[in-house]
Amino acid sequence: MSAEFWIAQSFNGLSYGALLFLLASGLSLIFGVMRIVNLAHGSYFMLGGYVGLSVALYTKSFALACLAGAVAIALVGMGMERFFLRRLRGEVLGQVLMTIGFALIFQDLALLIWGGDPYTIPVPALLQGVGINVPRVSLAVFALGAGLAALGGVIGGGFLGVYPGADFEVLPYAFVVVIVGGLGSLPGAVAGSLLVGLLDNFGKALFPELSYFTLFAPMAIILAIRPTGLFGRI
DSSP states (O other), X not given: OOHHHHHHHHHHHHHHHHHHHHHHHXXXXXXXXXXXXOTTHXXXXXXXXXXXXXXHHHHOOHHHHHHHHHHHHHHHHHHHHHHTGGGGTTOHHHHHHHHHHHHHHHHHHHHHHHXXXXXXXXXXXXXXXXXXXXXXXXXXXXXXXXXXXXHHHHHHTTTTOBOTTHXXXXXXXXXXXXXXXXXXXXXXXXXXXXXXXXXXXXXXXXXXXXXXXXXXXXXXXXXXXXXXXXXSOO
């Protein structure tokens, strides 16, 4: 294979890894730090992409699309944390059922509002208080995690597209990144995102029929050697 192939696949893998970092860093905050199992995190990615698409088509501004997508879905995340998930602290099964329900609702809403056709977002040529208010901090952390996922959805919509089902396609990758990098570790999210992005891209390019094996086999080896992840605490 030519040198151009390896260079192109390397850059594709790195760009995909950078996108996964936006998604996985938000999941790391919510899942790793707050210990909330949020299976609707992929929905933040998808909805952020759809909101960004609508804003980009209306304003012709990619920057406004990123801002609108992140802010809108951060508000959705705040509503979920404040009125639903806050009541389920420590209840893993309840969190799973609640968030998977939200994910299905969000997917149906996206299908109802934007239809089932895939879209590509047009991208630009160049890309004081005393003490700690725990509920407020929790709200802010969850909102930040949701906003980061939505920002990834807007940016990812520029080259991956936006379509119903994108949420459940990207969610497993985010969990792999978080678990391999280490729960609650942003450096781990960086390393895990780049690793997963490169492995997934080269696996699909070189061995398309074994792409899942080439991605998850190295992950299994890493976790067998270091169960807490690359940057997790032992």
